[in-house]
Amino acid sequence: MSTSVSPDLRQVWRGARVPLAILLLIVIVALAVVLSRGPQTSGDLEPGSYEPHGSHALAHLLEQEGVGITAVHSLAEARSAADGGTLLITQPDLVPANGIAELRRRVAHLVLVAPGSSALGQAAPEISLAGAGSVGVLQPDCTVGAAAAAGPVTLGGNHYRSSDVRARTCYPDRGASTFVQLADRSGTVTVLGAADALTNDKVATEGNAAFGMRLLGDHQKLVWYVPSIEDLAAHSGKKSFFELIPAGWRYGAFTAGIAVVLLALWRARRLGPVVREPLPIAVRSAETAEGRARLYRRGGATGHAAETLREAARARLRTRLGLPRDAGPPAIVETVSARTGRAPSAVGAVLYGGPPPDEAALVRLADELDAVEREVERS
Known part of the structure; x- marks a missing residue:
């Protein structure tokens, strides 16, 4: 005569009710936190993002000073919103072809963050990319209002040079500058080598807050343009990876995912507590360090x-x-x-x-x- 050791439904429920209750409590608390905070945005240099690399803190300071901020994520939205004032483009290299040249004619002050050669050719051909470096705290060496008032600022990244005598350079580093401003009859163009001074985790250090407010708050209207990959794909005639997948494949993958989750839940049942067993040997920490060193040397x-x-x-x-x-x-x-x-x-x-x-x-x-x-x- 044999006795079954498989747990019945009641035993399974007794073992699972406490973890399920904890999981339900976590979900309820998470939903309450999300709903209480209202709509949120995420992403680097997003004016509504509270993440370390977001820019909600600087955007809030600018709004307190009376600057109206319009956040856009496509070239079409930027065209509609850009009408005088200041335009900040966080990733100029993602803007579709000739988009920056068109936007410059619509605004009084164009600010580009770490632009490449193509973006510079549209906005300011007199400015050229001279290389790249690390980000650190740099001292101003110019009379530009935003730089002189801010003092030391967290800058670096791309380095630029200008062949125009009217261009004003600040924060020199390695024979070039991480800040270049050029003003002519069509308006002002400012080029930054990096965006660290505008992010939430750095805006309260050094003179970053004063720098960002002076640079982006010179007009009462600020258009904050965060280009997206979807915007680039739509204007270049290319489709994203998910758009290329047939609908039947997506449905099949979704069905297979549900089956895998159900299989994992079924096979995750245990007949008892986990048995702890001591390791048969002890590995010295020095051997681990030596093994890692050999891997570094081999590679x-x-x-x-x-x-x-x-x-x-x-x-x-x-x-x-x-x-x-x-x-x-x-x-x-x-x-x-x-x-x-x-x-x-x-x-x-x-x-x-x-x-x-x-x-x-x-x-x-x-x-x-x-x-x-x-x-x-x-x-």
Whole structure:
């Protein structure tokens, strides 16, 4: 005589009711939070986004100063809304062909964020792309109102040069500028190398808030244009990936997904608690580190290995110097320079420099990091 050990419906319900109740509570709380916050938008530099890379904080400050903001996401909407005032284009390279040239004629001030050569050719052929670099805190070196009032600003990214003597450049970096403004009879064009100063996570640091408000608030009307890939596809005659999939395939994939979920729920039943068993062996942490190092060496990933060494050294330096975990590069470099007597540029090159070209340079970098840590420890 055999006895069945499979759980019946009552036992399954007893085991599942507590997790289901917790899941239902989480769903109710999430719905309540979403409904209480009202309609939300998401995306980089979206004026209504509360995400770290959104721009709701700056948009709110501008609206408090009386600037009317119109958010658009297509070239057609931008044409309708652009009538004088300021136009900000967050991703100029996604605007359809000749769209920027047309929009410039409709506004008094055009602001482009990190434009490429094609976008510059439409808006300001006198300005050329000179390269790209890292983002950091830069000091102004000009008399432009927005830059002079803001002081140090989080800029960088693309670098530009201008062949027009009327162009005003600010925030120089590596022989070029990350801010170029050109004014002529058709209006003003401002080019930014990066958008970090306009985001929610950076607007409250340095002079970013004053910079954004002076730059985008010079007129009472601001059109905030965030181009979309769908807008580019619609004007170029191309279809998106999902539009190319036949309707029958989409229905089949949806049906298969439901079947997979039901199969997973059925096979997820357990006859008892999970049995814990000790591992047969213990792996030393040094072996794990050595194995990862061999993988880096086999793949020639000297840059990745160098960044791992630098991040570990920066973490130890923050602890020894009493700096917070979120301390940025300027704070670490200045503190280490003050302790060791090294020049800030030398400290920055060791802790935040570029990737080493070969293994010998990687070994030298490791020795430099050890030397910096020993000097800090002795101080």
